[in-house]
Amino acid sequence: MTGITILLVALVAVVAVGLFLKSRNGTVRASAAAPPNSAQGRTELLVAAGVQSTGGPVVLHFSADWCGPCAAVRRVVDQVVTSMADMPRPPTDIELDIDKHPALAREMSVLSLPTTFILDGNLVEKFRVPGVPSTTDLRNALTPFSTPDDPNSSITG
Numbered sequence: 838m839t840g841i842t843i844l845l846v847a848l849v850a851v852v853a854v855g856l857f858l859k860s861r862n863g864t865v866r867a868s869a870a871a872p873p874n875s876a877q878g879r880t881e882l883l884v885a886a887g888v889q890s891t892g893g894p895v896v897l898h899f900s901a902d903w904c905g906p907c908a909a910v911r912r913v914v915d916q917v918v919t920s921m922a923d924m925p926r927p928p929t930d931i932e933l934d935i936d937k938h939p940a941l942a943r944e945m946s947v948l949s950l951p952t953t954f955i956l957d958g959n960l961v962e963k964f965r966v967p968g969v970p971s972t973t974d975l976r977n978a979l980t981p982f983s984t985p986d987d988p989n990s991s992i993t994g
Contacts, residue, residue, distance in 0.1 A: 864966065864974070879962075885941075890958060894963075895955070896928050898930075898931075899945075904950040915930065917976050951967075953966040
């Protein structure tokens with residue numbers, strides 16, 4: 838009887854942890870501000886990887902050839918970026934292979950694939966999305982950085 842009780846408790850714990858992790862997958866979460874010395878090193882790694890500031894937001898997603906869900910992220914990001922192309926500050930889509938940019942992935946604390954970041958016009962991380970984001974959540978996160986009302990914007994009007 839004790840063995841069955843232990844088995845049931847372990848099963849309940851595993852299911853609870855699984856449900857918790859699944860509920861966070863694909864959720865756009867605000868990022869904490871990076872320490873100033875870390876931010877400079879991160880910006881240097883971003884520039885070295887070919888990520889340039891365009892003035893508008895940047896959707897940076899890490900992927901790999903062996904990552905199945907990364908194709909879904911690619912489709913979602915492409916759809917959102919294309920639909921926002923007429924915005925005053927349209928977002929830029931940048932996909933980086935984690936195997937080719939391990940130092941940047943380590944600096945940005947990428948622990949699983951796919952992982953998507955929303956960077957503002959100054960390449961500062963604003964949001965992080967583990968898993969596949971929904972088009973609505975991604976668009977809602979990008980809109981404040983793509984409009985003239987953005988406090989970092991140089992566009993007036």
